[in-house]
Amino acid sequence: MTDAHHPTPDAAAAPEPGLSPEAELARLRDQLAEAQLALTAARDAQLRAAAEAENRIRRAENEAAKARKFASEEVLKDFLHITDSLELGLKAAGTVPDGVAKALVDGVQMTLKQLLSALEKHGVRQIDPHGQPFNAEHHQAMSMAPGGELPANHVLSVMQKGYSLHDRLLRPALVVVSQGGG
Template sequence: MTDTPEPAETPTEPGFDELEALRQQINDAEARAAAAQDAQLRAVADLENTRRRLERDAANSLKYAAEKLLGELLAVADSLELGLKAAEGADGSVKAMGEGMELTYRQLMSVLEKNGVKQLDPTGQPFNPDFHQAMSMAPSADVPANHVLAVMQKGYSLHERLLRPAMVVVARAPE
């Protein structure tokens, strides 16, 4: 009797096919597991993005909730400002009735400022169509061309959002 090693399985033997089938099943299972893990990571990322977007939308809703009311109060501020100008005497002093209006105007402006409203007075600044509404153009030697020469009605912004553009007269070069 000779001790010869048993020959290794060859592709022609029946056990080899079973081993290859098992390897293929393992590879398939690993691929499905990797795909499931990838899908789970994507779902978690999508959920996190949705949560952040909802938080941002909720914060903006709170920040701009009073936008309509504050916008309507601007007409009141304009009326008070015009009343103050009318109550001024020739010497620039305010008459007795105007003092009450001036106090009311300051209180209103204080309330608007506390709620994030800022007044835009662009006199002398370059014309910006995003914040200014040009009502007319006038020649000017004192103000550079395409700069705001005069403000007809002040503009207002709520935080960084424009509530109302300033109505302005834009300077043009003299002829």
């Protein structure tokens, strides 16, 4: 099927009646130039389409990798509460009579160590910023207090440790910030 804009090759090559050979040559050169422009435009469009398809594939692969990397985030957050409870239990162990406290502390320490090891295996890192400069991206200030020898805006004490998952903050550390010497 042919139309006025896309003649068949035979029709395009057929000389027009009444044209001089020079005029016919000029007409054919114009047709060749148009065909070359159309070919260049088609090649450019094809390259752009291929590049766009490659970019879509790359974005999809990156999104899938990110989803796999952080898929366990909510489950791991639940384990942080268990870690907190074990750490609080270890702090409270000082109030238990010595005979009971040793066995209790050993068991809780072992459990906490195993839990932290399992979390670390899955990309969870503990944030314990005691003595470090306050960082609003990783710490949540609960209060300020005189810091003695600690400079102002440094973490005086940690009320609750923070955690990150593959460098993404899971939970900020809850801290008391130093007001400076005083």
